Amino acid sequence: MSEFTAPGILPCQSIEALIDQGAISSAGPWDTDQVQPASLDLRLGARAWRVRASFLPRRGTVRQRIAEVAMHELDLTKGAVLERGCVYIAELQERLKLPKGISARANPKSSTGRVDVFVRLLSDFGDAFDDVNEGYEGPIYMEVAPQTFSVLVRTGTRLNQLRLKTGEPPRLRTESVGVDLTGEIAGFRGRRHAGVVDLDHVDGHDPRDFWEPLYPRDGQLLLDPGEFYILASKGAVEIPVMEAAEMTPIDPSVGEFRVHYAGFFDPGFGTDEAHGKGSKGVLEVRSHETPFILEDGQTVARLVYEPLTEKPSRLYGDLGSHYQRQGLKLSKHFRVWGE
Structure with a gap:
């Protein structure tokens, strides 16, 4: 090296x-x-x-x-x-x-x-x-x-x-990430008493057994304490080929919830060069002790961009990906909702 x-x-x-x-x-x-x-x-x-x-x-x-x-x-x-x-x-x-x-x-x-x-x-x-x-x-x-x-x-x-x-890579920039509550289905809430998810079984589970679809009212969604939600970002996410990004939770003063356990975005995600233009970020949201009303477009997380030492020899999706060009999407373990 x-x-x-x-x-x-x-x-x-x-x-x-x-x-x-x-x-x-x-x-x-x-x-x-x-x-x-x-x-x-x-x-x-x-x-x-x-x-x-x-x-x-x-x-x-x-x-x-x-x-x-x-x-x-x-x-x-x-x-x-x-x-x-x-x-x-x-x-x-x-x-x-x-x-x-x-x-x-x-x-x-x-x-x-x-x-x-x-x-x-x-x-x-x-x-x-x-x-x-x-x-x-x-x-x-x-x-x-x-x-x-x-x-x-x-x-x-x-x-x-x-x-x-x-070393300590510099922060190139930080972008706010808003939530999209305008779709026919705004998101999904996990069913607490569902069965077991086999984490090596792709497309192997009926999502209706594990998730409840959520429908927005006037661009708002009420988050219940202790519940887990899958939502989508308002805008598309694009990670340039010479950069990587990590999605970080917002300051608690902005809302009583946590967003995004899985924070890494590899270079090429959502880019034209990797055939992923228009990809959204999927948001994993868990509300804390207080019910909270989330509004369409509200900032829920931030993307922090850092440089790579050199251009990668392959980009996100080159080896196949379940999440390039995604919108609101459950994990790869579940079949597509409605199919």
């Missing part, structure tokens, strides 16, 4: 170079589509543990802390159901030996956030979720906490992704 002269997000060819150098290794063979334009999909390993509580391993290893809080162990090689309302720690197949100057940050994959599964990355002696320090060497783990649906996972299931970077 060549030396970088400026801070930035590493593109796919640089991630592949790190793999070739052994800076990123795996317990099993790599999947052919695992490296995305500016991120690396991470895969569940062989074991997970049901734990009493979430934790940060600030003064020890993740395995040491698991021994203190584990309730029982699950064998993921045979598949296991992770129950909603419970917290699990899973080992990942990937292991890191980051060179000096390279750090990383993780985020849930889009499909994970859209089924309201809260995931966070853990590293040994880490004092923050999702962030991996420069030069870190060791295993990585994932906290998994299904919120609305219980989910079926197995060894190899991909729930989060890793973005690698040099």
Whole structure:
């Protein structure tokens, strides 16, 4: 991998170079589509543990802390159901030996956030979720906490992704993201007592068993406390080929809700060059303790753009994508509404 002269997000060819150098290794063979334009999909390993509580391993290893809080162990090689309302720690197949100057940050994959599964990355002696320090060497783990649906996972299931970077990439710009409440269906609300979602079964679930369609009234939507919603952005989202973006929650003073668990947008999303012009951002919204009336066009999140160190050799959608050119869309696990 060549030396970088400026801070930035590493593109796919640089991630592949790190793999070739052994800076990123795996317990099993790599999947052919695992490296995305500016991120690396991470895969569940062989074991997970049901734990009493979430934790940060600030003064020890993740395995040491698991021994203190584990309730029982699950064998993921045979598949296991992770129950909603419970917290699990899973080992990942990937292991890191980051060179000096390279750090990383993780985020849930889009499909994970859209089924309201809260995931966070853990590293040994880490004092923050999702962030991996420069030069870190060791295993990585994932906290998994299904919120609305219980989910079926197995060894190899991909729930989060890793973005690698040099230095501290500058914020190129920040854009406000509004919500669209003008469609015939404004969004979907998760059914709390639905069945299990198999996270490796694409197009394998009837959405009517898991979701309730929502119809706007006068461009407004009432968010009920504790409920989970899928909505769409008012405008299209476009990520230039030399940039990547992360969608971040708004300041709590603007509204009593959280938007977007899955925050990474790879270069090429929504662009003409990648045949995705007009793609919208899908918003994963969870209301807090107070009912809140959301209005059409209201700002609900912000997109923060950062530079890549160089142009990626492939763009979002080149390996196939369920979400390029999307409008209001449920996760890939569900058939298209109405079909």
